[in-house]
Amino acid sequence: MRQKRQIKFSRKGSKHEARVGFALGTVPMIGFALFSLLPIILAIIMSFMKIKGFNFNNATWVGFDNYIKLFQDPKFGKSIKITFLEALALPFSIIISLLIATLLNRKVKGTKAFRTIYFIPFVCSVVAVSTMWKWLFEEQFGILNQIREAFGQAPIGWLSDSKYAPWSMAIINLWSGPALGIILYSAALGNVPKSYYEAASIDGASKVSQFFEITLPAVSPTTFYLLVTGTISFLQDFTRYQVILGNNAGPNNSGLTMVFYVWQMVFKYNTTMGMGIASAFSIIIGLIIGIITALYYSTSRFWVSYDY
Amino acid sequence: MTIDKKKSKIINKRVADVFTYIGLVIYALVILVPFYIILVTSFKTNSEAVTIPFTWFPQTFNFKGYHTVLFDDASGGAIGVSTVLLGFGNTLLTVLPTTLIGLLTSALAAYAFAKLRFPGKNIMFGILLASMMIPGIVTLMPSYLIYDTLYLTNTFFPIMVPGLFGGAACIFFLRQYFSAIPDDLIEAAKVDGVSYIGIFFKIIVPLSVAALIAQGILWFLNGYNDYLGPYLYLWDADKYTLQIALMFSVGLYDTDWSAVMAGCVIALLPMLILYLFAQRYFIEGIATTGLKI
Structure with missing residues (x-):
């Protein structure tokens, strides 16, 4: 009798449990449907339309016209090239992160204070940091040119010369980029068992080979994470370019990243290009990111190890 | 030797x-x-x-730079108060409720995914994980058109409402954290007749305060520093958030570098102070967020 009642109770409970669980899990699903799925479907539809202004009132179906126009547009290829060149800062940023985290992991006195300082760029707003660098790069009075002049060298147009502007932007990326990696690598390095290194040094392995044989594989999940998330955000970088170089993307479009060009199509060239072709470009950007992410995942089993 | x-x-x-x-x-x-x-x-x-x-x-x-930034109405008298101070107020007004409610819905969903059995659970969680990979630029323009059609541009709606449904990364992290809480505790509470929602508030939340604060801070940080959303959707100076107000002042004061730099300091300072005092949560929130993707 007692046994029976308990079974009854748990069965009733599990039905109720399913209802509560489903309700709680559905809330983010609604958000996903409204704010991700619906816009994605719309973006695909919009990429086949010519849209004037900011609504569907004057929209016409143009088929693959937008995509064809994109591939004929020299600025399209240029913006892809610029974005990928700028994204080259990512591997350097990851290397700096690992280097600094390795130093922090030696646990000398004051490590905590250093870690606090290194993470600061991560909590700063892009607008403020970009404005700060705009001042440092300022051609006449900025500190960088003043330092150059102090060493007897001619000032250069960090942001106004199309030869230097992309490099200046990369410097900013290198300055603010490593903050996240330093924190993540510090946590990962702290989790590597000391006994691995002890065993390796008894076997006579040098510090350098210990780094490549133990440390690198042990932190490979972090490297993978930084590479995936870093690529996704680098390939969509836009804000700092707009804040620093202005709506025209700098001298000779030298800071025109892919997303920046999408923005220009909508807001600067609305009458000639507009949201239709911009949607087509955004779909292409999405595909580029998807393909690269898939490549990372498919190669990950060769170099990412979760065994540590 | x-x-x-x-x-x-x-x-x-x-x-x-x-x-x-x-x-x-x-x-x-x-x-x-x-x-x-x-x-x-x-x-x-x-x-x-x-x-x-x-x-x-x-x-x-x-202190002239600070005076200019703190007390000037950069819109030329249209709003009658300091653009930057109003911007700071608007930021708090839009970010705080979204952070709190979004954190609650995220935590409840994470609790369901970690501890409750219901049909479709794995599929739903899979969708959520996949949604983290969607590049923001793809959804940007259609979202804009939707809001514009609904007369919701130039309101706080587009920058507040999506977050209320919870964030995928936050749910993912909290689910991992909640999974580590022993099932025995939950079973015991069930026997005592505590409801499922009651279990969340009486057992899960008290055991995960640090993780919840860490996620809340991360969310607040992202909202506070957000630029693109407010920049796209808010056009009137009296609706500017702090970052937009800063951007606006930078354009306005242009070569008055001491004012521009004062604006930067003012925009950075609140977050830096929060960071120095709640550093543990910042770093914890970052260091443990979804490393296995």
Whole structure:
């Protein structure tokens, strides 16, 4: 009798449990449907339309016209090239992160204070940091040119010369980029068992080979994470370019990243290009990111190890 | 022989320590010096700011830049109050409720995914994980058109409402955290007749306060520093958030570098203070967020 009642109770409970669980899990699903799925479907539809202004009132179906126009547009290829060149800062940023985290992991006195300082760029707003660098790069009075002049060298147009502007932007990326990696690598390095290194040094392995044989594989999940998330955000970088170089993307479009060009199509060239072709470009950007992410995942089993 | 070996080991460690310090200090300077430069510039008169050579310490401390930024109505009198202060208010007004409610819905969903059995659970969680990979640029323009059609542009709606449904990354992290809470505790509460929602508030939440604060702070940080959303959707000066107000002032004061730098300091300071006091949560929130993707 007692046994029976308990079974009854748990069965009733599990039905109720399913209802509560489903309700709680559905809330983010609604958000996903409204704010991700619906816009994605719309973006695909919009990429086949010519849209004037900011609504569907004057929209016409143009088929693959937008995509064809994109591939004929020299600025399209240029913006892809610029974005990928700028994204080259990512591997350097990851290397700096690992280097600094390795130093922090030696646990000398004051490590905590250093870690606090290194993470600061991560909590700063892009607008403020970009404005700060705009001042440092300022051609006449900025500190960088003043330092150059102090060493007897001619000032250069960090942001106004199309030869230097992309490099200046990369410097900013290198300055603010490593903050996240330093924190993540510090946590990962702290989790590597000391006994691995002890065993390796008894076997006579040098510090350098210990780094490549133990440390690198042990932190490979972090490297993978930084590479995936870093690529996704680098390939969509836009804000700092707009804040620093202005709506025209700098001298000779030298800071025109892919997303920046999408923005220009909508807001600067609305009458000639507009949201239709911009949607087509955004779909292409999405595909580029998807393909690269898939490549990372498919190669990950060769170099990412979760065994540590 | 062994003593010599020990000695040389100690010396090696000393040398390594010295090089470690050199590396750490140089990198710290690389991070801090730019901040120092904006700070001193913000205290200079504008004529000193554009003096060659650069002065590392202001000749006279001057607060005009701060006064300009803090008390000027940059819209030319249209809103009657300081653009930056109003921007700060608007930021708090839009970010705080979204953070709190979004954190609650995220935590409840994470609890369901971690501890409750219901049909479709794995599929739903899979969708959520996949949604983290969607590049924001793809959804940007259609979202804009939807809001515009619904007359919701130039309102706080687009920057507030999506977050209320919870964030995928936050749910993912909290689910991992909640999974570590022993099922025995939950079973015992069930036997005592506590409801499922009751279990969340009485058992899950008290055991995960640190994780919840860490996620809340991360969410607040992203909202506070958000630029693209407010920039796209808010056009009237009285609706500007802090970042947009800062951007607006930068354009307005242009070559008045001490005012521009004062604006930067004002925009950075609240978050830096929060960071210094709640550092543990910032770093915890980051260091443990979804490393296995």
